[in-house]
Amino acid sequence: MILTEFDYVRPVGLDEALTLLAGTRGARVLAGGQTLLPDLRAGADRAGLLVDIRRLAELRGITRGTDGAGLRIGALTTLAELSADPLVLAGAPELAAAARANGDPQVRNLGTAGGNLAAGGRATDLPVAAIAADARVELAGPGGRSTVTAEEFAAAGAPAGTVVTALLVPAAGRSAAFEKTADRATRYPVCATAVRVTPDGPRIAVTGATARPLRLRGVEDRLRGGPYTTDAVLAAFRAEPRELFVPGRGTSAEYLGHLAGVLTARALARAQALA
Template sequence: MILADFDYVRPVGLDEALTLLAGRPGARVLAGGQSLLPGLRTGEDRASLLVDLRRLEELRGIERTPTGIRIGAMTTLAELAADPLVLAEAPELAAAARANGDPQVRNLGTAGGNLAATGRATDLPVAAIAAGVTAELAGPGGVSTVTAEELAASGVPAGTVVTALLVPAGGRAGAFEKTADRATRYPVCAAAVRITADGPRIAVTGATARALRLRGVEERIGGGPYTTENVLAAFRAEPRELFVPGRGTSAEYLGHLAGVLTARALTRAVQAPA
């Protein structure tokens, strides 16, 4: 299909971008465009105005902070996947970024855009939930924050821009595993974990209606051992309706697959060098 009619503007500052979004009903943020543009082409998405953020250098870059790592929302997935600081201290995020699509997708797609994507499972939100990421948002009311888990449930409010991902300090004990659809490379199921002093944080996507943290599984496996048998038993105790069948897969199969991927991720996290 041909793209529907819309206006396009490329602001040079965040304040200008927010003014444009507030002043036009139906205005949408354009970051990498890897989800939005195909949606506009198929008619799944609508926009009266695209506000392109690619000139906003203030939204790029990765830096250490007193509490962890700050990742600018316009940082590309390729940059996120290769950054030494992220690789060392948030490996689940680096692995999720690396799992996205192909090199062309990763060179255009952005951390903020992937985190904010709705309507189809993507890789970064599940890793962000496991890592305890907080998203920084800028909007008409100023700057606010929301957890990655809350963002996955509610989406980004209209007229608001994701400006950064705030990653708490957590060391190397994190990992990501994925089974991808062969045609699209979207996750059939993906699992991410981070092992903390209070026990593991576990999240899944693809097999569920949205990216979810599985607190019940966390409680059942506790401090370990993180054997495949123990992890699968914890997943079998989850309600079957949690897992949404699709693409020829049953809820039972997806629940089992989520458990297998989680067990692999936990093993990888435990074996990571200190």
């Protein structure tokens, strides 16, 4: 039972959805519903209007980017589709692994890429992989289409009245990976890390152990030029400020910093092996 009252509408196109969001106070986007609906049931969130975009075909699908190399992942692509798509497995394996790590099969079959990126207040898996991938989030709003980096989106979220339409991902080949330690009850990450190994050095991002998904530029700088051994990675993480890591239930900043280092070392080893 959902204890809060709201109106519901299912627009036939994106333009109608944007008009409804702009013209209705408290309007919220309903996509997979794996975050919003439980919060409405629990009274932890409210909505004046649910704008159900689940049948907007223009927001689905995974295709090559306009440059022919990267990927365009529609916001309504389910996590299950994302985890198994051949283009994603070949060109952005950290995103496929992050999608596969989310919840259980029911969550992955209903949850969407856009919803996972926009699940503010929760440490979900896809944002950290998108940051490591140097991806951009495409938004549609009253002023038209725009893009922001995944890192900027993780910090600020979607502006009011906008809809996430796609994730734009540069191709990396297979030199990328994702690792996670999950909370056993919720499957949210205690800590998750994603990496891409590039000619300029590694891109490394962490979530769960930090207040929000973060790219760790200090660790990247310390590892630039290699080697990516476990000892080197752990040393790079020990040099990070302890206040970067936010203790949770039964954890400490020191533990989370060490766990992030261990997971990053595993991810870098996997990325190098796949490459």
